[in-house]
Structures are given as structure tokens and as C-alpha cells.
Amino acid sequence: xxxxxxxxxxxxxxxxxxxxxxxxxxxxxxxxxxxxxxxxxxxxxxxxxxxxxxxxxxxxxxxxxxxxxxxxxxxxxxxxxxxxxxxxxxxxxxxxxxxxxxxxxxxxxxxxxxxxxxxxxxxxxxxxxxxxxxxxxxxxxxxxxxxxxxxxxxxxxxxxxxxxxxxxxxxxxxxxxxxxxxxxxxxxxxxxxxxxxxxxxxxxxxxxxxxxxxxxxxxxxxxxxxxxxxxxxxxxxxxxxxxxxxxxxxxxxxxxx
Numbered sequence: 001x002x003x004x005x006x007x008x009x010x011x012x013x014x015x016x017x018x019x020x021x022x023x024x025x026x027x028x029x030x031x032x033x034x035x036x037x038x039x040x041x042x043x044x045x046x047x048x049x050x051x052x053x054x055x056x057x058x059x060x061x062x063x064x065x066x067x068x069x070x071x072x073x074x075x076x077x078x079x080x081x082x083x084x085x086x087x088x089x090x091x092x093x094x095x096x097x098x099x100x101x102x103x104x105x106x107x108x109x110x111x112x113x114x115x116x117x118x119x120x121x122x123x124x125x126x127x128x129x130x131x132x133x134x135x136x137x138x139x140x141x142x143x144x145x146x147x148x149x150x151x152x153x154x155x156x157x158x159x160x161x162x163x164x165x166x167x168x169x170x171x172x173x174x175x176x177x178x179x180x181x182x183x184x185x186x187x188x189x190x191x192x193x194x195x196x197x198x199x200x201x202x203x204x205x206x207x208x209x210x211x212x213x214x215x216x217x218x219x220x221x222x223x224x225x226x227x228x229x230x231x232x233x234x235x236x237x238x239x240x241x242x243x244x245x246x247x248x249x250x251x252x253x254x255x256x257x
Contacts, residue, residue, distance in 0.1 A: 003066055003076045003097060005090050007083040007109015008032070011194030013040045015110045023107065027077035029069040031062055036081035036220070038195065045077070063096050070102055083111045086135060087164055111135075112222045113162040116190035120200060122228075124160055130228035132159035138166040138173070155180035160226030167221040170209040177225060178205050186229035190222045191215075202229075 004023045009015035016024075021044060024030060030045045034053030045051050050069075054062050062078075069076045080088045084106055097104050113135065117124050125131050134154045137145070154161060155177050166173055167189070177185070183206040191199040201211045205225070212221075 003104040006107045009110035010112045010115040027075045030077040032079035137164040163223040188224040
């Protein structure tokens, strides 16, 4: 048997990869994080499958279900939101699987920041304005951050920030980032991306907190910060399709005589 860690994407069942969809439909055991993964995502599990919402379960509980499935020789679809490699809490699960000699595979999914950018209708890497995206989070009640991974350190780069688990720390985010990005730096709060009730709030570091408060958003939101999120019109074309910049698949275009 095999345990498949499956990235379900941000919420829209149509953003499942074909491989993810196929495995969910084939596994007789399906464990999914119901607080972040809609039931529609696992609705394709086979008839008679053991489908459990792991939101109220502990690591011991979920591993116990996997051990029981192993004894029965049944594959397990372990479905996580977004992409499992980012805040998926799969490292501790993998550690137990390895200790027990249980094979596993990871199936990537669409991360929230990518789905948010698509819904906003924009690119996050614009020539000479933004070429880096930093994916991070704030500590709050979750696991503490490594000492060097601070918002202040990341802010020094001026890169676009995608901040997870920080919607209740907007005051601190504003305080730390304003000296580096400026009070009028564009901010987007992406709430429940990919769900039917998704919402996008546009603002700046100086006013986004009040906008979030007015909408009573307290969880399940991604915070994007950076100049690229504004009305960007004055930028040069990338070199990718520039006729004056040849590459191995496109030789230099010679001007007509």
C-alpha cells in the first residue's frame, strides 16, 4: 500500500490535478483536512471508502488510521489544502511513516498565492519591479519562527511578500513593514481563495487593517504585500520575447533591408 499526500489546491475542486483526482477516486481510505479542504474535493472517493475529516483528530489518530489501512493493504489519500510542501504539516507524518516502513508519495497542488494571483488577473513577477516572492508566516499561536526568519529581515529585500496565518497580526505587520515599503504600499488580503465565498480586499499598509476589520475577517486569509500589487503600467517588456535578445530557440531577428 502507499500513502499519497495530495495537494487539493486552495478550495476550488476544479483546481485539482488530474493525478490528485485519480488517486482520490482510487483510494479506499481518504483522510482530509476538512477545515481547509471542501467536502466536494473528496466527493470522488470510491463507494464504501472510509472518508474522515481530520480537523478534530490528532497526529496519533491519523497515524493510527494509516497503520490500520496498512494492515489491510489499502492505499490512503491524505488530502491537504494548497500544496503539501508549504505549511502542510506533513514532515512529522512522514517521520512516522518512515519509522514504520510505510511507503508514501507527495502529489503537488496549486498554492494559495498562485490561485490568488490568477483570480486577481495579474503576474507577480514584473520586469524591473518585482522578481522575487517570499512565502512566509507569522508566529501568533502556531509554531515559533526560526530566529533569522523575521518580517523585518524579509522586508529589507523589498520583495513581494505572501504572508500566511497573519490576518490577526495586521497591526504588527503594518508596524514592521511600513519603514521599508512605505505606508502607501499596495496590499491584498485574499480570503478563502477558491471557495464560493472568496473575497479580495485591496488597500495599503496604512488602511488594510480597517478594511479587514469591517469585513470581520479573522482566519483563512493570505496577505500579499508589494508594489507589484498596484496599478502597474509603466514597465519594460521582458527579454523573453524581445527580438533583439536571441536565445537557442530563437536566433537574432535581422532588420529588413
